[in-house]
Amino acid sequence: xxxxxxxxxxxxxxxxxxxxxxxxxxxxxxxxxxxxxxxxxxxxxxxxxxxxxxxxxxxxxxxxxxxxxxxxxxxxxxxxxxxxxxxxxxxxxxxxxxxxxxxxxxxxxxxxxxxxxxxxxxxxxxxxxxxxxxxxxxxxxxxxxxxxxxxxxxxxxxxxxxxxxxxxxxxxxxxxxxxxxxxxxxxxxxxxxxxxxxxxxxxxxxxxxxxxxxxxxxxxxxxxxxxxxxxxxxxxxxxxxxxxxxxxxxxxxxxxxxxxxxxxxxxxxxxxxxxxxxxxxxxxxxxxxxxxxxxxxxxxxxxxxxxxxxxxxxxxxxxxxxxxxxxxxxxxxxxxxxxxxxxxxxxxxxxxxxxxxxxxxxxxxxxxxxxxxxxxxxxxxxxxxxxxxxxxxxxxxxxxxxxxxxxxxxxxxxxxxxxxxxxxxxxxxxxxxxxxxxx
Numbered sequence: 001x002x003x004x005x006x007x008x009x010x011x012x013x014x015x016x017x018x019x020x021x022x023x024x025x026x027x028x029x030x031x032x033x034x035x036x037x038x039x040x041x042x043x044x045x046x047x048x049x050x051x052x053x054x055x056x057x058x059x060x061x062x063x064x065x066x067x068x069x070x071x072x073x074x075x076x077x078x079x080x081x082x083x084x085x086x087x088x089x090x091x092x093x094x095x096x097x098x099x100x101x102x103x104x105x106x107x108x109x110x111x112x113x114x115x116x117x118x119x120x121x122x123x124x125x126x127x128x129x130x131x132x133x134x135x136x137x138x139x140x141x142x143x144x145x146x147x148x149x150x151x152x153x154x155x156x157x158x159x160x161x162x163x164x165x166x167x168x169x170x171x172x173x174x175x176x177x178x179x180x181x182x183x184x185x186x187x188x189x190x191x192x193x194x195x196x197x198x199x200x201x202x203x204x205x206x207x208x209x210x211x212x213x214x215x216x217x218x219x220x221x222x223x224x225x226x227x228x229x230x231x232x233x234x235x236x237x238x239x240x241x242x243x244x245x246x247x248x249x250x251x252x253x254x255x256x257x258x259x260x261x262x263x264x265x266x267x268x269x270x271x272x273x274x275x276x277x278x279x280x281x282x283x284x285x286x287x288x289x290x291x292x293x294x295x296x297x298x299x300x301x302x303x304x305x306x307x308x309x310x311x312x313x314x315x316x317x318x319x320x321x322x323x324x325x326x327x328x329x330x331x332x333x334x335x336x337x338x339x340x341x342x343x344x345x346x347x348x349x350x351x352x353x354x355x356x357x358x359x360x361x362x363x364x365x366x367x368x369x370x371x372x373x374x375x376x377x378x379x380x381x382x383x384x385x386x387x388x389x390x391x392x393x394x395x396x397x398x399x400x401x402x403x404x405x406x407x408x409x410x411x412x413x414x415x416x417x418x419x420x421x422x423x424x425x426x427x428x429x430x431x432x433x434x435x436x437x438x439x
Contacts (some may be wrong), residue, residue, distance in 0.1 A: 005306050008033035008299075022345045023288070026295035030302045046298045053297025054290050056164050057249060058171055062157050063286040064252030068233075068259040069111040070278045075263025075270050077230045078120035081106045084227035087220040093132045097193040100125045100139075101146040105186045108150015110233055112157050114380055115391045117147035122395040138196070140396035141406040144388045145414065146189055148377035151343070152370070153182035155237050155255070158343055160248065161293065162369045165300075165351045169365050171248035172241045173437040177366050177428040181374060181421045188417040192409050229262055242435050289344060296348030303352070313357045323361055327422055330354055331375060335415075338379015342387060346376050363425070366438070370428045374418050378411060 012029035016022070027046065035042035085102040089095045103125065108117035122143040129139040151158055154175035163169040236258060237251045246254060263270040270278070303309065316326060337346050351372060358368045380388040383400055393400055421427055432438045 004033050004036050005308070007036050008302065008306070022342065023291040023295045026292070026299045026345070026349075030295070030299045033302055033306075046302075049298040049301045050294035053294045058160055058164055059290070059293065061160050061171070061249040061252035062289060063282065064249070064256050065112050065155060065157050065160075066285050066289075067279065067282040068252065068255040069113050069116060070282050071256070071259035071263045071270060072107075072230065072233070073111050073113070073116040073120050074274065074278060075259065076267045077110060078103070078107050078124055080223070080227045080230060080267075081110075082121065082124055083223040084231075087223045094194075094197060096125070096129055096132055096134070097139075097142055097197065098190050100129065100142055101149075101186055101189050101193065104143065104146035105149045105153060105182070106227075106231065108147055109153035109155070109182070110230055111150065112155055114147040114151050114377070114388050117150050118143055118388050118391045119395050121147070122392060126396055135406075136396060136398050137402040138406045140392045140398050141403045141410060142189070142193060143396070144386075144392035144403070145381050145407070145410040146186070147388050147392075148380050148414075149182050149186045149189070151377055151380075152178045152185055152373055154178050154234070155248075155251070156373075157289070158347060158373055158376075159369065161289075161344060162347050162351060162372065164293075165348055166355060166365045166369060169369065170432075170437050172435075173366050173432040174369055175238060175241065175248075176431040176435055176437060177370050178373070179431055180427050181370050181417075184420065184427065185374065185377075185414065185417050188413040189410060192413040196406075196409055229266060233258055233262075242437070292344050293348060296345060299349070300352045309353045309356050312353050313360070316357055317360075324423070326357065326361060327363075327371075330358070331371070331418065331422060334372060334375035335378060338376045339382045339386075341379070343373075343376040343380065346379070347372060364429060364438075366432060367425045367428045371418070371422050374414075374421055378414050378418065381407065381411065381414075 008029050011032045012025050015025040015028060020028075027050070030049075031042050031046050034045060038045065082099065082103045085099045085106065086095075089098045089102060100121065103121045104117045107121050108114055111117065111120070122140070126139055126143060130136060150156075156175070156178060159174040159178060160171055163171045163174050233255060237255055240246050240251050240254065241248055264272065264275075316329060319329070320326060334346070334350065337350060341349075351369075354372075355365060355368065359365065380386055383389060389400060389403070393403070429438065
């Protein structure tokens with residue numbers, strides 16, 4: 001190991017241990033490493049690489065989707081989607097768990113944010129679940145894992161980030177590739193809920209028999225009409241991109257306009273006075289993401305200069321050249337990474353390292369992108385850096401240690417779903433191929 005690589009690893013790990021923001025860790029490590037090779041010009045070169053790293057047209061979609069997501073989150077979408085899910089799945093005690101998962105899937109996909117799904121859906125569903133006899137740890141654990149499905153079902157900002165990092169990967173292909181795996185992930189969570197709570201299903205027959213309406217046709221029609229404008233956002237974005245009407249970046253701008261009209265004029269949940277706060281919050285989130293992207297692109301350039309991806313690739317290939325074992329090793333690595341690193345920096349750092357390996361195995365970059373995102377979704381629900389876990393504990397008023405036991409079955413179910421997604425490529429690639437989005 002040469003001095004330059006040693007400085008890069010040591011400085012990055014030290015800053016990370018000192019709890020320095022991850023973007024700063026990436027940038028400083030890149031500068032210190034490069035400085036040992038080219039001297040005082042290192043900071044200038046890194047600054048140039050950071051600037052070039054965010055000079056990408058597809059990245060312009062991210063701030064727009066963030067604004068659209070915040071407008072949808074503040075605009076009363078959660079309650080309407082919960083009512084819609086309840087009419088589809090029933091109003092019994094046992095069905096409430098399935099309603100929670102379906103609501104998170106829909107709201108997470110529309111808002112593009114797992115934390116927004118935890119707070120938005122959780123804030124409304126959790127009190128009802130507690131009233132119906134669900135334990136606080138179980139209900140919070142269920143909401144936490146369910147919220148991550150919205151990052152796999154499009155539109156998703158992390159898919160745009162991956163598409164940019166991976167190079168010649170279509171954002172539209174990534175969006176389509178996430179549909180079926182996202183549904184599989186949601187179904188695995190619903191199946192786990194069914195398996196974990198047979199006592200609630202038995203109690204549901206007596207407890208809710210009198211509370212069922214005489215006819216559910218009118219409520220179903222009414223709640224569907226109330227939720228339909230929100231659901232149309234996904235259809236508009238995907239259909240517009242696939243039909244060639246607009247690009248992913250233009251679709252994001254249209255999503256902002258649509259969410260603005262819906263939240264301000266149709267649902268009337270967002271007053272004009274709230275718009276500055278929404279835009280400011282969106283700006284802060286965008287700045288954090290773009291700083292991460294810029295710093296990681298600079299570090300990726302330094303890693304490429306040091307031939308790190310090739311070294312990792314050769315190391316893994318020397319361990320085994322078996323397709324199944326290599327994918328298993330990569331999955332295990334990403335699962336570990338997800339426990340201590342947030343999703344965006346993990347994609348930015350590890351996608352360039354693992355992509356040469358998986359492409360040499362004949363794995364399509366779009367398929368690997370879905371594998372990586374599902375992996376890191378699991379990390380959002382695990383300590384010590386589980387963002388959704390922390391938000392869920394805050395919304396549900398419970399401690400992380402109390403969630404460990406109810407979380408285990410859900411995490412196992414998500415890992416099983418991940419294995420299916422990993423070793424069944426057509427689950428991810430069928431829709432992009434059908435739509436003609438694959439190269």
